Amino acid sequence: MNTDIENLKLKYDKPFDGNHSVLQPKVNEIAFEDIISEMLERQKRANNIMISNLDEANSNTKDDLTSVKLILKDLNVDVDNIKMNRIRKPNQQRPRLVKVILKNPEDAITVLKSRRNVKMPSIKNFQDQTKKQIQYYKDIKNELQHLIDNGDHTKTIRYINNKPTIVTRMNQKNY
Template sequence: MSKCGNCNIILKSNTAGIHCDACQAPIHIHCVGGGLTEQDIKVTTSKSKSIKVVCNTCERNMASFGDLKSLINDLRNEWTTAINNLKLEVQEQINTIQSSLNEQKSSSTPDFETVVQEVLERQKRGSNIIVYNLPEHPASIPKLERLANDKQNISNLINSLDDTVDTSNPNCFRLGKFSELRARPIKVVLQSEEDVFKLIRKAKNLSTTQEFDRTPKQQELYNQLKKKLKDRIEQGESNLKIRYRNGTPTIVNLN
């Protein structure tokens, strides 16, 4: 004799019962519940294959299996999401590296001829100085008279800074097109780079501004250095200035 899959009581041979559709264990009709008869259950299950009768043990196992299946699906979804996110991160890193490589290619090391041209241009400009904010006569004044006035003003300016610099016949000229709105800067050609550094060091408190005659590449590097100086100051560093060391601008700490 077999025991009922629900109440675990032995089914007598003359007792109405039905079998569990999962494990085939016998079940008392009254253990199925709902006040159904054996005929009711047989008719219902015969008309609908989706309706199954299972014992309590199989029902618990099926519930556990359902939970396990749900857990597996959740884990599968989590893994899918994690893998997709990882793919995106890897692709972003690949794009970043590729972009960096492209930038390096576009700004690759200049060829020998370019380097030589830059060196020659720096040597050519090395003894020049650019003076800003020096008043300029209006266009109504003849050009030669304006030039003579500029030379005299440049001589006076240089003598006020350092009288050891030769100003007997300064070679200077205005840069750019004439404008009534502002005075054009003046390029002054001195005798040596040493004269340039003398004037730059002593011109801090003047109303005019004196700068080195930089090549485009030097100007680019100098602007990058100024940005770096600004960033460091904004990050809390103090007493920083740009000073020239062996002709090269460098950020130094004045402490």
């Protein structure tokens, strides 16, 4: 009986075709590879921030770099060795996003923490996120919207340990 149980475990751990040859890696191995890939991608993006609404009408890369340095200098970030580029195709309706690559993750965190101190109100900056992070946020946002549509207006999204989470809204009093 123990032998039969062990054979069944082996059978379901490895997918087989009719000839008992392995077709593909185990599901756990695929999930593990996805997790490792996601971690590496997030680590690559740790130094990056994205800036939106930076005007690009009649601008070139040099003008963009000057504007980005001006924004970052107000936030007390070292701007000597930054790199930047516009992403996506040009669009007449709105300016493209600007991807800024900073020297280290600490500078990126400093910019993100002090984003409210940007002197140009239309300029927004945010973290460079992977597709899975963006999809996760969309899913959380849809779940929150579903709760609101069902009459629960006590919930909101807060970042807990850098992860968007639905939490109960705190009543804020203006003192």
